[in-house]
Amino acid sequence: METITALSHAPIRIRGVRGWPGDRGTEAPHLELAPAEKAELARLGEVVDFKTPGSLIFSQGDDAAFIHLLVDGLVRTYHTLQNGERQVVAFHWPGDLLGLAEDGRHVSSAQAIVPSRIYRFPTAKLARFLLKHPKVQDGFLVKAMHDLRAAQRQLIVMGKFDVTRRLAALLVDCSGHEHYFDPKSGVLTLPMSRDDVADYLGTSVETVIRAVTRLHREGLVERIRPRELKLDLDRLKGFAAL
Amino acid sequence: METITALSHAPIRIRGVRGWPGDRGTEAPHLELAPAEKAELARLGEVVDFKTPGSLIFSQGDDAAFIHLLVDGLVRTYHTLQNGERQVVAFHWPGDLLGLAEDGRHVSSAQAIVPSRIYRFPTAKLARFLLKHPKVQDGFLVKAMHDLRAAQRQLIVMGKFDVTRRLAALLVDCSGHEHYFDPKSGVLTLPMSRDDVADYLGTSVETVIRAVTRLHREGLVERIRPRELKLDLDRLKGFAAL
């Protein structure tokens, strides 16, 4: 179910764009770290493979011993409320960092949605490393602000959009990830279940389905198979624009 | 309406707690920076006074020339949608940093809710400073993660709570700020209007009011005046617990 690969050469890439352009015109969707820094960073951690969908990466309340960097795959982080309800806080794509902690403990749980490869860095070790490598630390700061922007954006979506638009916004987000979206055909292969979507959008499965139906009726989406949707991306973007 | 004080000695305090305890047992709600660092930081910026409620600190789409540190007062950041609707993204208390940017432009607008004093640091200058002062940069990283936790927490609230619980959660948040809450009497002096609350909770003014009524009926809150509520903090916390 999960395999630890001590010495491994998975490439280190962190997804995120700088909000305040420090170096001019860095339009890449990934932070640029020097090769030497990447190598050093790689030596700090180890690669873990989570082969089966649903496998638990860490759990809410766990001692936050590691900071995780998703190399490949797709991960959901979610919070379980007292009554057992689940709120998916975020979907994480390759290059995302996971493992936000409070008081030394994970605030959310994380599960692989598809088979995923993850670097994990011991927190203390990483913290010391960052203090000695300002450029890398800067990268982490940029990443944190990137994620903060994303969270605030989702807050707007949750506060002001009805479910249909929330879904549209999610589809647009997903379409930004080449692995699941073919720009030529416009076909998105949804990696997550209707349940995941519902728990992310703060609604029920049934309502998600009806939202798909509505988008279909309006011609913004064509339902090929449950997990395969042909998007009219331009119109979707317009529909879900803030 | 706004006054710039070039040389000023407002104290620098950044609100936020480290998630992964780096130094042991730092339980203070504020980051500890060395006095020398604070002094240097202070020299980078200038203090601006926003004397009248509603005065605009920066506006969505503006060139993000500054990073702002709220010294005193209360600020709302909000996003204005295409149809003119407003979503309040966050309330900012003393010690908070504001001015998240994307592509060099502010993603939200910020307004003083009560008269507020704000440090503003030129972004480029600050960015250079941070690269040379890893401890301070670390502080900013901790702050960013603190805010990210807060945003994700609010996402859970928005996704899973009905309006009454959302309101309860907000009241609990407000009660954490001494200036507006007297623990002895349990009286909270709400600094923001019902509109602000509604636009923050993603609902309407009327529904906010009915939520207050409901909390009142349940005995969790006593309505002294519109902006003065006597809280049963323990029960409120229980009611709004995640």
Add this chain to the structure above:
DNA sequence: CGCTTAATTGATCAACATCAACAGTAGTGG
């Protein structure tokens, strides 16, 4: 092909938005 899980559809009910009217509250000038 059967079997399990995921997705879908329909019917009913509660939460909330919306519109309209009204009551406090605070500020201003006579």
Add this chain to the structure above:
DNA sequence: CCACTACTGTTGATGTTGATCAATTAAGCG
């Protein structure tokens, strides 16, 4: 001090969105 005015907050009535429960169908998979 009162009277006038402009907000801000509150209440009531009605329609809509989405939650919930129950039943059914469609996909994936050994």
